[in-house]
Amino acid sequence: xEHNSIAEKINKYVLDSVNIDRIDFDxxxxxxxxxxxxxxxxxMTFLEKNFEIKITTNDLDMNNYKCINSITExxxxxxxxxxx
Amino acid sequence: MEFKxxxxxxxxxxxxxxxxxxxxxxxxxxxxDITTAALERAKAEIIRIIRFAPLANPSxxxxxxxxxxxxxxxxxxxxxxxNAEFIIENVPEKWEMKExxxxxxxxxxxxxxxxxxxxxxxxxxxxxxxxxxxxKVIGIHFMNPSYLKNCVEAIKGYHTSEACINNAxxxxxxxxxxxxxxxxxxxxxxxxxxxxxMNEAAFVVQDDVATPAQVDEIFTKCYGHKMGPLxxxxxxxxxxxxxxxxxxxxxxxxxxxxxxxxxRKMVDANLLGRKTGKGFYNY
Numbered sequence: 001x002e003h004n005s006i007a008e009k010i011n012k013y014v015l016d017s018v019n020i021d022r023i024d025f026d027x028x029x030x031x032x033x034x035x036x037x038x039x040x041x042x043x044m045t046f047l048e049k050n051f052e053i054k055i056t057t058n059d060l061d062m063n064n065y066k067c068i069n070s071i072t073e074x075x076x077x078x079x080x081x082x083x084x
Numbered sequence: 085m086e087f088k089x090x091x092x093x094x095x096x097x098x099x100x101x102x103x104x105x106x107x108x109x110x111x112x113x114x115x116x117d118i119t120t121a122a123l124e125r126a127k128a129e130i131i132r133i134i135r136f137a138p139l140a141n142p143s144x145x146x147x148x149x150x151x152x153x154x155x156x157x158x159x160x161x162x163x164x165x166x167n168a169e170f171i172i173e174n175v176p177e178k179w180e181m182k183e184x185x186x187x188x189x190x191x192x193x194x195x196x197x198x199x200x201x202x203x204x205x206x207x208x209x210x211x212x213x214x215x216x217x218x219x220k221v222i223g224i225h226f227m228n229p230s231y232l233k234n235c236v237e238a239i240k241g242y243h244t245s246e247a248c249i250n251n252a253x254x255x256x257x258x259x260x261x262x263x264x265x266x267x268x269x270x271x272x273x274x275x276x277x278x279x280x281x282m283n284e285a286a287f288v289v290q291d292d293v294a295t296p297a298q299v300d301e302i303f304t305k306c307y308g309h310k311m312g313p314l315x316x317x318x319x320x321x322x323x324x325x326x327x328x329x330x331x332x333x334x335x336x337x338x339x340x341x342x343x344x345x346x347x348r349k350m351v352d353a354n355l356l357g358r359k360t361g362k363g364f365y366n367y
Contacts (some may be wrong), residue, residue, distance in 0.1 A: 016366060035139035036310065037232060038319075042367075045135045057146040060139040 006051065007072040011075060013046055014068060025068040047071070053078040087111060087127075087255050091168030091193075094183055095126035095158075097321070097359070098174040098202055101230040107152045108144045108231055109259050114157045114165050114201045123158040130156065133231060141232050162188050172224065174202045177327045180366040182206060182212055191214045198251050200224040201239075204275040204324075205331040208241035218243035222252045225274060228319065235262040237274050270335035271328070278316070279329055283344050285313040289364070292348035296364040314364040318348075318357030326351050336367055 007025065015023060018034050029035050035043075044055050045067060052077060062073040090106055092099050097118035103126070106113045116121050119353060134152050138144045157164060162185070171189060175181045182201070189199060198220045201211045212218035223239025238252060250266065256263050266273050285299045294302075300312020317325050325346050333341040350356075350363065357363030 033304070035210065038229065040140045041132065041136040044139070045132060055135070057135075057138075060136070062139060065139070 003072065003076055006075050007068060009050065010047075010071050010075070011042075011068050013050075017042070023068065025072075026066075028066045029068075030062065030066060043071070047075060049077060051075050085251070085254055087169050087258055089168050090148045090255070091165030092116065092174065093162065093165070093171065093189070093247060094174035094176075095122050096174060096176070097229070098228060099172075100129045101133070101228060102172055102174065102202070102226055103156060104130045104137065105231040105259055107134060107147065107155055108137070111258065112157075113154045116159055116162050117163060118160060120160060122198045123160065127153065127156075127158060133229075137229075137231050144231060163192050165189070166192050166194070168193065168253065170198055170200065170221060170271070172200045172202055172226075174205045177203060177205060177324060177331060179206065179210075182211055185212055186214050189226065190214075191259065196220075198222065198248050200252060202226055205271050205328045205335070207270055208239045209243070212241045212243055219245040220248045222248050223268065223272070224252060224256070225272060230259075234260060235264065237272055238265045239268050239272050240265055241268050256346050271332050275328055276332065278313075279325065279332060280315055280340065281313040282317045282325055283329055283341070283347065286317070286344035286347045291313070291345060318363035318365055318367075320357070321359050322347055322356045324361055 011023065011025070014023070014029060015083060017039065027034070030037070048055055063070060065071055089112045091114045091232070092103050093116050095115050097225055099115060103113050103115050114127060115123065117126065131153060134147050135147055138146050171193060173189070174187060176187050195217065199215065201208050201221065201223045202225065203223060204225060208221060208223035212221035215221055218241065221241055222244050223241065225237040225239065227233035227236065240249065253263055270276070271279065288294055288299055289296055296314045297358060300315050303309040303312040311319070326343055329341055329343040333343065354360055355362050358367050361367045
């Protein structure tokens with residue numbers, strides 16, 4: 001799956017979850033109060049199911065999940081095996 | 085006293101969150117529900133929480149999943165809690181269910197064991213009256229999800245002893261939770277007030293005054309609340325909200341607690357919120 005289609009899929013999931021129409025891919029969704037910390041758990045479940053990756057304890061870093069771009073980058077690295 | 089093994093009755097949303105919370109705080113638990121299917125769902129969800137919750141709450145330890153899950157006994161036999169040092173009961177807000185469970189717990193548990201009623205509306209004094217130990221029954225209203233919340237509302241029943249309160253505080257201290265102790269009347273502080281908010285918010289949507297998102301934004305952006313009332317209702321589950329409103333209405337005989345018809349209609353349509361994927365919002 002290409003970078004752009006991964007980003008789009010993540011974007012759609014976040015938008016559906018927060019019931020808004022569009023979002024800046026660099027916006028910190030947690031800092032901006034768009035989602036609660038509980039959403040982080042739902043998000044990781046979504047990423048594992050939809051991108052066939054396995055999130056490990058080493059991946060539990062909020063920097064991986066703060067915005068659409070960082071989530072996309074994280075998923076791409078996991079799929080490429082760069083993060084184990 | 086340091087607690088090691090806690091009995092949890094009911095493996096629904098609250099029981100799951102509390103079981104995971106106990107694991108994070110190095111305690112064992114015996115998790116009881118009436119069906120194997122409910123316990124299997126609970127196990128999967130607890131694993132998910134153990135794996136991912138430390139991201140949402142960095143103060144939680146990163147546990148080895150297999151080791152942690154082995155500290156839970158999953159069982160459909162309530163007699164398996166005979167060794168528990170403290171009971172936390174989380175069955176649905178239906179009096180008949182609570183009554184049946186407490187009659188069993190009275191037979192099964194050691195006489196010195198305290199019972200915590202995790203309820204949002206049902207009278208702690210009424211629950212205590214059907215046990216053999218009314219002085220050892222206390223209400224603990226855990227917030228959802230327990231592992232992300234550091235405070236509980238505790239409820240002193242008419243006969244609740246100081247020793248029972250101290251035991252509950254010791255357990256909650258092990259779970260790193262602050263306790264706000266209040267007296268016993270249906271809904272206590274939290275739900276007596278919050279259910280009026282949620283119910284009236286549903287009336288506002290029903291009457292086409294505002295959309296759910298607008299209602300919640302007014303609470304989050306204007307009042308600075310972390311969540312709006314309808315998001316909260318979706319998180320709790322609309323069926324639970326309706327059950328609680330019915331109990332409040334019945335208890336106080338006060339029309340201010342009459343349930344909004346829209347809420348009841350949504351429950352009939354299985355639009356229960358997060359747990360069914362659709363409520364005031366889609367999930």
